[in-house]
Amino acid sequence: GAVVSQHPSRVICKSGTSVKIECRSLDFQATTMFWYRQFPKKSLMLMATSNEGSKATYEQGVEKDKFLINHASLTLSTLTVTSAHPEDSSFYICSANEGLAGRSTDTQYFGPGTRLTVL
Amino acid sequence: AQSVTQLDSHVSVSEGTPVLLRCNYSSSYSPSLFWYVQHPNKGLQLLLKYTSAATLVKGINGFEAEFKKSETSFHLTKPSAHMSDAAEYFCVVSVPPGGAGNMLTFGGGTRLMVKP
Numbered sequence: 001g002a003v004v005s006q007h008p009s010r011v012i013c014k015s016g017t018s019v020k021i022e023c024r025s026l027d028f029q030a031t032t033m034f035w036y037r038q039f040p041k042k043s044l045m046l047m048a049t050s051n052e053g054s055k056a057t058y059e060q061g062v063e064k065d066k067f068l069i070n071h072a073s074l075t076l077s078t079l080t081v082t083s084a085h086p087e088d089s090s091f092y093i094c095s096a097n098e099g100l101a102g103r104s105t106d107t108q109y110f111g112p113g114t115r116l117t118v119l
Numbered sequence: 120a121q122s123v124t125q126l127d128s129h130v131s132v133s134e135g136t137p138v139l140l141r142c143n144y145s146s147s148y149s150p151s152l153f154w155y156v157q158h159p160n161k162g163l164q165l166l167l168k169y170t171s172a173a174t175l176v177k178g179i180n181g182f183e184a185e186f187k188k189s190e191t192s193f194h195l196t197k198p199s200a201h202m203s204d205a206a207e208y209f210c211v212v213s214v215p216p217g218g219a220g221n222m223l224t225f226g227g228g229t230r231l232m233v234k235p
Binding site for chain 2: 006091107
């Protein structure tokens with residue numbers, strides 16, 4: 001099946017610094033990738049939809065200036081948490097569709113996640 | 120609008136006994152439905168998906184799910200639980216695309232515990 005990777009898998013940073021998380025589709029192209037946030041023992045919350053070559057679409061309540069998303073190519077999307085604070089500590093997960101058409105029947109493949117801890 | 124309700128936040132079974140994880144959905148469209156599994160500190164792995172073909176869907180690791188439109192349900196089952204099945208399970212409905220890329224709506228998750 002399709003593989004999505006994330007880097008880094010774990011990051012610890014000081015408050016006020018910025019952290020970049022990469023999401024790559026390793027063996028397929030993805031016009032659209034998605035970024036989720038998962039709190040402990042909670043379900044996934046969609047943060048934004050990352051569109052190759054255009055601006056990301058953010059969900060209500062997600063600060064676009066704080067969570068910068070760049071989808072530079074069909075295999076890479078990045079999420080940058082700017083001026084991170086302890087409340088940004090979370091598990092961040094990306095996903096990508098296997099199909100370029102974006103049909104509802106398409107399977108989304110998920111990355112292994114990145115655990116961010118802000119001290 | 121669409122929503123997914125997983126009726127049990129926790130399910131505990133003994134190894135070797137059947138597993139039932141319940142999921143109900145609501146959708147204005149003919150839905151595509153998925154079950155994903157997440158092991159601790161790991162990403163999500165697709166177990167199976169329903170896309171309007173056969174209503175009984177077989178997935179990996181012996182799991183299967185049956186789509187019942189009249190009950191708006193998509194329960195996940197396995198005849199015999201294994202210790203390695205202990206994980207968090209998510210029922211997911213796919214939103215028809217309004218643009219490029221479909222969006223997923225997640226249920227709240229069910230934590231499956233398997234006792235020796």
